Amino acid sequence: MKSSIKSILVLVFTFSMFSCSTMLESENVVPYKASIPVAKQADNEFLKVYLQPTEAICNDVIVVEVELINSSGYKHTESITSVNGVVTFTHDHEFTGGGYSVYFRNISTNELFGSTSFYLTQSDLEKDTFSKTVIYNNCY
Numbered sequence: 001m002k003s004s005i006k007s008i009l010v011l012v013f014t015f016s017m018f019s020c021s022t023m024l025e026s027e028n029v030v031p032y033k034a035s036i037p038v039a040k041q042a043d044n045e046f047l048k049v050y051l052q053p054t055e056a057i058c059n060d061v062i063v064v065e066v067e068l069i070n071s072s073g074y075k076h077t078e079s080i081t082s083v084n085g086v087v088t089f090t091h092d093h094e095f096t097g098g099g100y101s102v103y104f105r106n107i108s109t110n111e112l113f114g115s116t117s118f119y120l121t122q123s124d125l126e127k128d129t130f131s132k133t134v135i136y137n138n139c140y
Contacts (some may be wrong), residue, residue, distance in 0.1 A: 046095055048131040051087035051104045051114055055137075062087070063107045071099040079107055095130075097122055104134065 104113040114134040
């Protein structure tokens with residue numbers, strides 16, 4: 001009986017050594033999360049969505065992941081740092097009429113700060129800008 005236990009232990013040990021030694025040095029065991037491009041804000045961009053705090057600024061700086069999705073399948077994601085508690089998302093794209101949604105999430109915890117949805121009509125597209133404001137509770 002003792003020899004069978006020893007055989008099993010030797011097999012397990014050998015298997016673990018073999019499986020570890022076959023892993024390439026360049027392989028990373030820790031999962032990789034792709035970085036999100038940092039937003040470049042411009043005054044002349046068509047869409048402007050503001051994430052506005054409800055009260056005085058409790059957090060000095062927050063970093064959010066902003067995701068824009070439209071009903072045609074277009075998706076854009078970027079990270080933005082707040083300035084005085086306000087996150088300003090601007091985007092210029094070949095906008096077409098239809099439904100759009102914008103989500104603001106905490107980049108560290110993926111907690112949803114706020115979101116908005118809107119429908120762009122032909123008269124909206126003829127304007128220079130289209131803006132929305134989302135209110136969030138920054139004091140927990």
